[in-house]
Amino acid sequence: MSPELIAVLAVIGVALVFDYTNGFHDAANAIATSISTRALTPRVALAMAAVGNFIGAHFGAEVAKTVGSGLVDLPTGVPSLGIVFAGVIGAITWNIITWYFGLPSSSSHALIGGLVGSTVAASGTVLWSGIGENVIIPMILSPMVGFILGYIAMVAVQWIFRKGHPGKLNRGFRWAQTASAAAMSVGHGMQDAAKTIGIVVLALFVGGYQDDATYIPEWAFWTSAAVLAAGTYAGGWRIIRTLGRKIIDLRPPEGFAAETVASGVLYFNALVLGAPISTTHTITSAIMGVGATKRLSAVRWGVAGNIVGAWILTFPAAGSIGAVMYFVVRPLFS
Numbered sequence: 001m002s003p004e005l006i007a008v009l010a011v012i013g014v015a016l017v018f019d020y021t022n023g024f025h026d027a028a029n030a031i032a033t034s035i036s037t038r039a040l041t042p043r044v045a046l047a048m049a050a051v052g053n054f055i056g057a058h059f060g061a062e063v064a065k066t067v068g069s070g071l072v073d074l075p076t077g078v079p080s081l082g083i084v085f086a087g088v089i090g091a092i093t094w095n096i097i098t099w100y101f102g103l104p105s106s107s108s109h110a111l112i113g114g115l116v117g118s119t120v121a122a123s124g125t126v127l128w129s130g131i132g133e134n135v136i137i138p139m140i141l142s143p144m145v146g147f148i149l150g151y152i153a154m155v156a157v158q159w160i161f162r163k164g165h166p167g168k169l170n171r172g173f174r175w176a177q178t179a180s181a182a183a184m185s186v187g188h189g190m191q192d193a194a195k196t197i198g199i200v201v202l203a204l205f206v207g208g209y210q211d212d213a214t215y216i217p218e219w220a221f222w223t224s225a226a227v228l229a230a231g232t233y234a235g236g237w238r239i240i241r242t243l244g245r246k247i248i249d250l251r252p253p254e255g256f257a258a259e260t261v262a263s264g265v266l267y268f269n270a271l272v273l274g275a276p277i278s279t280t281h282t283i284t285s286a287i288m289g290v291g292a293t294k295r296l297s298a299v300r301w302g303v304a305g306n307i308v309g310a311w312i313l314t315f316p317a318a319g320s321i322g323a324v325m326y327f328v329v330r331p332l333f334s
Contacts (some may be wrong), residue, residue, distance in 0.1 A: 003078050004078055004081075004207050004208060004209075005207070006076075006249055007078045007082070007207060007333055008081060008087075008203050008207035008307055009206065010081070010085060010214075011081050011084050011085050011088070011199070011203040011207075012203055014085055014088045014089060014092070015088055015196050015199040015200055015203070016177075016196065016223065016224070016227045017088075017092060017095075018088050018091050018092050018095070018107075018111065018196060018199075019193070019196040019224055019227040019228050019231065020227050020228070020230060020231035020234075021092055021095040021096065021099070021107070021231065021295065022047040022095065022107040022192050022195075022196070022228060022231060022232045023050075023053070023192075023227070023229065023230060023231020023232040023233075023234065024099070024231045024232065025095045025098070025099050025107055025231075027034050030310045031045035031046060031048070031049045031181055031185070032034065033177070033250055033254075033255035033258055033259055033283075033287065034177050034178075034181040034255060036166050036250045036255070037173075037174065037177060037179070037250050037251055037252045037254075037255040038174065039173075039174040039175075039177035039178065039252055039255065040177070040178065040181065045181065046232060047233060048178075048181065048182055048185060049184075049185040049188070049232050049233075050180070050185075050229035050230070050232040050233040051185070051229065052182050052183075052184070052185025052186040052188070052189060052227070053185055053186075053189035053192070053193060053225065053228045053229050053232050054189060054190055054193075054225040054226065054229040055186050055189060055225075056185065056187060056188060056189020056190040056191075056193065056225075057190070057194065057197070057221055057224055057225035057228065058184035058188075058189060058190065058225065059189075059190050059191045059270065059271065060190040060193060060194025060197065060268070060270055061194070061197075061216055062194075062270065062271070062273075062274030063190065063191055063194035063195065063198070063269075063274055063275070063276045064185070064194040064197040064198040064201060064216055064220075065198070065201075065216075065274065066130070066134050066198065066274050066275065066276055067111075067112070067194070067195050067197075067198025067199065067202070067276055068197075068198035068199070068200075068201035068214065069201075069202070069204070069205075069213035069214050070116070070124065070127060070128070070134055070264030071112060071116065071127055071129040071130055071134070071135070072115060072116065072119045072124060072126055072127060072202075073125040073126075073127055074107075074119070074125070074202075074206050075206075076205070076206050076207070076208045077206070077208075078207075078333050078334070079122075079325060079330075079333055080124070080206045080250065081203060081206055081207055081333055081334065082122075082326065082329050082330055082332065082333025082334075083115075083118045083119055083122045083326060084115065084118070084199065084202055084203055084206065085096050085120075085325075085329055085333065086114075086118035086322050086323075086325035086326035086328070086329050086330075087111075087114040087115035087116070087117065087118035087325075087326075088111065088114060088115070088199060088324025089114070089321070089322065089325045089329070090110070090113070090114025090115075090117055090118065090318045090319065090320075090321035090323075090324075090325055091107065091111040091113070091114040091115075091318050091322070093318075093321045094110040094113075094114070094314060094317055094318040094321060095107055095110055098310055098314075101107065103310040105191060105280060105310040105311060105313075105314045106139075106278035106279075106280045106311060106314050107151055107195075107278075107280070108191065108192065108195055108276050108277070108278045108279070108280075109135070109139060109278055109311075109314045109315050109318070110314050110315075110318040111195055111318070112131070112135055112261070112276070112315070113314060113315035113316065113317070113318035113319040113322065114318040114319060114321060114322035114325075115194055115199075115229045115322065116128070116131065116315075116319050116322070117318065117319025117320055117321065117322035117323040118322040118323055118325065118326040120319070120323060121322070121323035121324075121326040121327065121328055122330075127213070129214040134274075134276060135276065136167040136318060138269060138273075138275045138276075138277040139277070139278065139281070142173050142265060142277045142278065142281050142282050142285070143281045143282070143285035144282070144285070144309075145265055145285075146261060146262060146265055146281070146282045146283070146284075146285035146286040146289060147285040147286065147288055147289035148266070148289060149261040149264070149286065149289065150257060150258055150261045150262075150286035150287065150289025150290045151289040151290070151292055151293055152169055152263050152287065152289075153200060153257040153258075153260060153289075153290070154254060154257045154289070154290040154293040155254070155293055157253050157256070157257050158253075161253070168209040169210045169252075169253060170252045170253070171252075171253060172252075173251075173252030173253045173255070173256045174252045175181075176252070176256045177252055177255050177256050177259065179257035180255070180256050180260045180263065182257055182258045183259065183260070183263040184262055184263040184266075184273075185232075186263070187266030187267055187270070187279065188246075188266065188279045189225065189228065190266060190267070190270035190271070191266055191269070191270055191276060191277060191278075191279050191280060192228060192284070193221075193224045193225050193228045193274055194224075194276070195268070196224040196227075196228070197216060197220045197221060197224045198276075200220045200223075200224065201213065201214070201215070201216055201220065204217075237261045250287070250290075254287075254290045254291065256284065257286075257290050258286040258289075259283070259286075260291045261286045261289075262279070262282045262283040262286040265277070265282050265286075266279060266282060278311075280311075281311060
C-alpha cells in the first residue's frame, strides 16, 4: 500500500474510534431523562437511542460538509493527514477524561478544538470565520436557547395540564417520553455521526482520494452510523447519572419538555443551518430551564457550574492536546 493510503486508513480508523467514544460519552444526551423518570428501562432506552442515532446520521450531510470543509484548509498530502490524526486523538483523549469524571462535555467541540489545535501547531490555515460562524456563535446561543425554551415549554405543560391528576399525568408523559427520547436520539445522530463523516471526507480529500471536499460516499454514512450506534448501546453510565439525577429531580413531564425542546433545536441547526452544535449543551441547558420553573433552587447549581466549566475548557483543552499530539505523530506522517 502507498504511504497516502496507509495514512488515510489511519485517520479513518482513529475517526471511528472517536465515533465510538462519542457514542458512549453522549448516550446520556438522548436517554438520561427517560431512564431517570422510569419512562424506559436502561437497555430499551439504549437500544432505541442506538437505532435513532443510526437513522439520524443519514440526515446530517450539511453538518458533515461544514466539518469537512468549513473549519480548516489543508493541502493534500501525508503531512496534512497527520494534522487530522493528531486533532482526532486530542478529541478522544478529552472525551475519555470527561467521561471518567462524569461530566457531560461536548464531543463536538472536542473534535473541532482538537482539529484546530493540531492545525495551529502545524502552522496550517484555520478558517476562523467559519469557526466563529459555525462553532462559536452556536456554542454560545444553543445553551441559552435551550434554557429559555425549556423554561417556556415547561410553563406551557404546567398550564395546559394544570387540572390533571398527577398520577395519570405521570403515566401519560412516560409514554410521551418514548417519542421525545426517540426524537432526541435521531437529532443526536444528525449532529454527532455527521461530524465523524466530516472527518472521513476530510481524510479522503486531503489524501487525494476524492477531488470534492463536500462529497460524502454512501459507505461513510453507514459506517459512522453503525459505530456511533454501537458506542451508544455500550452506554455512558457515569454521564447518564449526572444528567438524569444530579442537575434536578426529573419527573416525566419535565423529561418530556426537555427532550422535546432539545431535539427541536438540534433539528433546526442540522437541517436548516448545517451548524455543528453540541447535543450535550442543548439537552443539559434544556434540563436546567425546565428545572428553573419549579424554583431556582431546584437546579443544583454547583453541579451545573462544574458542567459549564467543562464546556468552557473543552475547546482549548482538546486543542492543546491536539497540538501536543501533532508533534508526537509528525514523524509518522512525514
